[in-house]
Amino acid sequence: MQQFDQDRVSLKPDRKDGAFSVLQITDTHLFGKPGSTLVGIDTRKSLLAVVAAVKEQGIPFDFIVTTGDLSQDYTLESYIAFRDIMRAFSEPVFFLPGNHDDGPLMYREMAGLGISAARNIIIGKWQFVLLNTQVYNNPMGWILPEQLAYLEGCLEERPDLYTAVCLHHNPFEVKCLWLDAHVLKNRDDLISLVSRYPRVRLVLCGHVHQEHDFIQNGVRYISSPSTSIQFAPLCDRFTLDALGPGWRYLKFTPDGGISTTVHRLAGGEFLPDFTVGGY
Numbered sequence: 428m429q430q431f432d433q434d435r436v437s438l439k440p441d442r443k444d445g446a447f448s449v450l451q452i453t454d455t456h457l458f459g460k461p462g463s464t465l466v467g468i469d470t471r472k473s474l475l476a477v478v479a480a481v482k483e484q485g486i487p488f489d490f491i492v493t494t495g496d497l498s499q500d501y502t503l504e505s506y507i508a509f510r511d512i513m514r515a516f517s518e519p520v521f522f523l524p525g526n527h528d529d530g531p532l533m534y535r536e537m538a539g540l541g542i543s544a545a546r547n548i549i550i551g552k553w554q555f556v557l558l559n560t561q562v563y564n565n566p567m568g569w570i571l572p573e574q575l576a577y578l579e580g581c582l583e584e585r586p587d588l589y590t591a592v593c594l595h596h597n598p599f600e601v602k603c604l605w606l607d608a609h610v611l612k613n614r615d616d617l618i619s620l621v622s623r624y625p626r627v628r629l630v631l632c633g634h635v636h637q638e639h640d641f642i643q644n645g646v647r648y649i650s651s652p653s654t655s656i657q658f659a660p661l662c663d664r665f666t667l668d669a670l671g672p673g674w675r676y677l678k679f680t681p682d683g684g685i686s687t688t689v690h691r692l693a694g695g696e697f698l699p700d701f702t703v704g705g706y
């Protein structure tokens with residue numbers, strides 16, 4: 428119970444009507460060493476450009492959720508770089524690990540870097556539950572029973588709240604064979620749990636470096652562009668997209684409503700090396 432309480436953060440919606448907004452930043456793929464590139468893109472520079480564009484837009488949001496692959500090299504220095512760049516924001520930043528992260532290191536060190544390791548965020552009529560689907564040293568996603576139990580505990584404890592489940596791996600196929608090979612493999616375990624709680628309204632993920640947004644059995648499933656490289660949709664083999672680095676805003680209303688928009692930097696400024704066949 429002690430652990431559960433440390434895991435929980437309560438925020439107050441900024442707006443009087445109880446609506447609030449969230450900025451999703453995902454798949455930053457930072458390196459410990461400045462100037463390092465991922466498939467030709469300096470990922471620190473692309474994240475800095477995204478942060479500058481978000482600031483420039485001036486669209487208000489209550490907190491930031493980052494949905495994994497913050498690092499590309501598993502180093503503490505890459506997480507320090509993430510912290511340093513995200514210091515541009517005064518809003519709270521939350522995280523969960525992706526397959527390119529060192530999850531145990533993140534849970535051990537992020538709080539010390541000033542980034543909350545809370546996994547349950549309560550705000551207005553909503554709660555967010557941040558889950559770990561990382562399989563150490565393997566790109567595929569798998570959700571352990573303890574993670575499902577954590578989600579179930581949050582759902583049981585606050586049946587009055589609408590719920591957004593956040594995780595790295597997509598629990599749906601994106602029709603890219605190479606990406607679908609490391610989908611959330613036991614997604615049926617998650618989906619069957621979620622189906623028992625009609626107030627779960629959103630499953631939000633990263634990992635696929637492309638946009639998806641659909642509703643299935645009353646639950647909205649959303650993925651978002653990366654702040655680094657973009658993967659082209661509907662390709663059987665690793666294929667990069669020329670679209671610019673992106674981010675997503677989500678607005679939540681007290682009646683369970685969700686609206687969302689994706690934003691990107693103009694194409695051309697951060698083009699990957701299209702000759703590379705993988706990463």
Ligand SMILES: [Fe+2]
Nearest residue numbers: 454496525634
């Ligand atoms: Fe990624």
